[in-house]
Amino acid sequence: DVKVTQSSRYLVKRTGEKVFLECVQDMDHENMFWYRQDPGLGLRLIYFSYDVKMKEKGDIPEGYSVSREKKERFSLILESASTNQTSMYLCASTYDWGPNQPQHFGDGTRLSIL
Amino acid sequence: AQTVTQSQPEMSVQEAETVTLSCTYDTSESDYYLFWYKQPPSRQMILVIRQEAYKQQNATENRFSVNFQKAAKSFSLKISDSQLGDAAMYFCAYIGDTNAGKSTFGDGTTLTVKP
Numbered sequence: 630d631v632k633v634t635q636s637s638r639y640l641v642k643r644t645g646e647k648v649f650l651e652c653v654q655d656m657d658h659e660n661m662f663w664y665r666q667d668p669g670l671g672l673r674l675i676y677f678s679y680d681v682k683m684k685e686k687g688d689i690p691e692g693y694s695v696s697r698e699k700k701e702r703f704s705l706i707l708e709s710a711s712t713n714q715t716s717m718y719l720c721a722s723t724y725d726w727g728p729n730q731p732q733h734f735g736d737g738t739r740l741s742i743l
Numbered sequence: 744a745q746t747v748t749q750s751q752p753e754m755s756v757q758e759a760e761t762v763t764l765s766c767t768y769d770t771s772e773s774d775y776y777l778f779w780y781k782q783p784p785s786r787q788m789i790l791v792i793r794q795e796a797y798k799q800q801n802a803t804e805n806r807f808s809v810n811f812q813k814a815a816k817s818f819s820l821k822i823s824d825s826q827l828g829d830a831a832m833y834f835c836a837y838i839g840d841t842n843a844g845k846s847t848f849g850d851g852t853t854l855t856v857k858p
């Protein structure tokens with residue numbers, strides 16, 4: 630089974646801090662994704678990566694950046710955290726770009742910015 | 744752009760009974776896949792079932808089945824013999840042939856199962 634591991638289940642940070650959310654997958658998947666999940670808004674794509682050192686903006690990239698130095702690891706960075714970034718963050722991966730590929734999700738990180 | 748709409752924010756069902764969750768989508772693509780995912784409280788989101796647009800036969804996975812109406816752009820999920828463990832948020836998702844693997848998700852439906 631694919632294992633997608635997010636480094637923290639719960640995280641509390643302060644406004645203005647630089648925040649790192651880490652995600653690791655163990656199945657050699659090509660593509661990795663970061664979403665935020667808010668009540669009534671579903672999942673919104675922040676950034677995705679289709680290869681090492683490659684990244685593309687999703688629907689809501691403002692205030693975020695990402696890093697993929699190794700195939701298995703995809704990091705989400707909040708450059709200067711703000712209270713409106715309090716949310717649940719989900720990492721996901723897929724084997725390749727085929728439309729039949731389901732997403733494999735991590736457990737999520739519930740981030741609170743105070 | 745593709746959109747996915749789940750019109751039922753919340754649904755409830757009695758244990759052992761059947762419930763149907765609705766999903767509609769909008770697309771101009773001819774080939775695509777549709778998915779239902781389940782997110783139990785405080786647990787990982789997992790795939791429930793998927794359907795290819797070119798397949799006329801509705802997908803089935805044990806107690807879970809879909810009613811795929813391509814012309815109506817409707818993709819509902821039927822859960823038979825509901826169990827307490829089915830309580831979760833359910834998301835409908837779309838991936839098109841030209842989407843480069845990116846999913847478009849609905850807003851989710853929270854399903855409560857009453858004992």
